[in-house]
Amino acid sequence: xxxxxxxxxxxxxxxxxxxxxxxxxxxxxxxxxxxxxxxxxxxxxxxxxxxxxxxxxxxxxxxxxxxxxxxxxxxxxxxxxxxxxxxxxxxxxxxxxxxxxxxxxxxxxxxxxxxxxxxxxxxxxxxxxxxxxxxxxxxxxxxxxxxxxxxxxxxxxxxxxxxxxxxxxxxxxxxxxxxxxxxxxxxxxxxxxxxxxxxxxxxxxxxxxxxxxxxxxxxxxxxxxxxxxxxxxxxxxxxxxxxxxxxxxxxxxxxxxxxxxxxxxxxxxxxxxxxxxxxxxxxxxxxxxxxxxxxxxxxxxxxxxxxxxxxxxxxxxxxxxxxxx
Numbered sequence: 001x002x003x004x005x006x007x008x009x010x011x012x013x014x015x016x017x018x019x020x021x022x023x024x025x026x027x028x029x030x031x032x033x034x035x036x037x038x039x040x041x042x043x044x045x046x047x048x049x050x051x052x053x054x055x056x057x058x059x060x061x062x063x064x065x066x067x068x069x070x071x072x073x074x075x076x077x078x079x080x081x082x083x084x085x086x087x088x089x090x091x092x093x094x095x096x097x098x099x100x101x102x103x104x105x106x107x108x109x110x111x112x113x114x115x116x117x118x119x120x121x122x123x124x125x126x127x128x129x130x131x132x133x134x135x136x137x138x139x140x141x142x143x144x145x146x147x148x149x150x151x152x153x154x155x156x157x158x159x160x161x162x163x164x165x166x167x168x169x170x171x172x173x174x175x176x177x178x179x180x181x182x183x184x185x186x187x188x189x190x191x192x193x194x195x196x197x198x199x200x201x202x203x204x205x206x207x208x209x210x211x212x213x214x215x216x217x218x219x220x221x222x223x224x225x226x227x228x229x230x231x232x233x234x235x236x237x238x239x240x241x242x243x244x245x246x247x248x249x250x251x252x253x254x255x256x257x258x259x260x261x262x263x264x265x266x267x268x269x270x271x272x273x274x275x276x277x278x279x280x281x282x283x284x285x286x287x288x289x290x291x292x293x294x295x296x297x298x299x300x301x302x303x304x305x306x307x308x309x310x311x312x313x314x315x316x317x318x319x320x321x322x323x324x325x
Contacts, residue, residue: 001087002030006039008071009078017072019159019186023054023064024083031062037085039069047081048094048187050158068159070186096188097157106152108160108185115162115183115192117150121218122164123183125192128272129298132216133181133196135168136306138209143168143176158187177202196303216300217279219272226294227269228254231261238270241295245305246288268292268299 008020031037033056039049050068057063073079101107107116114126121130122145133145146169153163161184168176178199185192196215202208223238234242234257242256244264252264266284269276279299284290291302 001084004083006067006081006083007078008073008081010073010076013075015072015075017070017189019068019070019189019191021066021068021159023066025064026062028057028063029059029061031065031085033060033062035062035085036090037065037067037083038087038089038091039067040082040084042080046089046092048158049091050156051091052154052156068156070158070189094158094187098160098185098187100152100155100160102152106150106162108152108162108183110185110187110189113185113190113192115185117147122147122181123162125217128220128274129277130218130220131181131183131194132218133179134214134216135176135210135304136212137170137176138211140211141170143170145179145181153182154184160185175203177208210304212302212306213304214300214302216298217270217277218298219270219277221273223294223296223298224271224273226271226299228292228294229267229269230254230259230264232259233261234259238294238298239296241293243291243293243302243305244268245291245302246285247307248288249285252285264292266290266292268294270294270299 004024037049037051039047041047047069052066053062054064054066071079096111098108098110105117107114112126116124118124118130121132123131125131135143137143146166147164148166150162150164152160154161161182164181167178170176178201180197182195183192194215200208225236226238227235228242228244230244230252234254240256242254244252245255246252246264250262253260263285267278267280269278279301281290281301289305289307291305293300293302
């Protein structure tokens with residue numbers, strides 16, 4: 001039996017169970033084809049593990065293996081695990097698994113969380129929220145994202161991913177450029193990871209000018225109270241239509257309410273009458289300009305936010321947003 005130590009370190013100060021995905025390298029010949037990997041915690045107990053071989057050596061043995069599991073390290077602390085292989089034991093199965101379905105279109109389901117295609121939107125989340133992706137072009141036209149193909153990209157009991165491919169279309173139906181959106185669900189967790197990506201492949205022109213690009217979460221029922229994270233942040237009725245705008249890496253301002261601050265943590269919360277739903281954008285202030293807005297229409301993340309009175313340049317186009325029900 002061979003072993004490899006794996007350490008999980010908390011970087012957010014949160015004492016909650018979280019999904020982890022990461023690759024580890026294996027020496028040539030150490031894990032021949034058909035090897036079963038097992039993960040144990042610091043007490044020697046096997047924990048649910050999903051694996052996928054990313055690369056192999058010339059002899060067919062595993063070179064890189066992708067690990068998916070869930071961990072709850074202490075806030076600002078770390079937790080040790082041991083990855084082993086070469087023993088006659090099967091990995092432990094999770095109590096709740098991610099189920100996939102394609103009978104009526106690709107669908108992911110885990111516990112009370114369901115992600116599926118939606119009419120008039122990209123995705124429907126648990127029949128409570130719709131995910132909408134849109135851009136405003138240089139003429140001020142709102143161009144909706146139209147799905148052209150969809151399928152389950154990653155299949156697993158701990159983590160599965162639904163992938164959408166399509167293009168933004170003007171109100172007249174003209175194609176702007178391509179987009180992709182990945183939605184990932186995790187066994188037993190109420191978290192959904194959204195990964196939007198734009199691909200500048202317009203039929204004409206190399207440079208494409210846009211005014212705004214945003215990813216929105218629209219509730220099926222009337223939005224109630226809302227909250228925007230930050231210092232001091234904001235809390236009130238969603239109908240107030242308040243936007244938190246991170247305009248550089250040191251400053252943010254509230255628009256529609258009084259307030260300003262420094263590096264906003266990049267999360268927002270909304271109550272749809274059933275419970276609170278939260279959205280969070282990874283590396284929010286580092287990727288300025290970015291925005292979070294709460295209104296009667298729901299929550300929206302400004303990936304390239306509409307800028308008024310400032311000349312700014314966005315840093316990145318690949319982002320990861322998380323939704324928690």
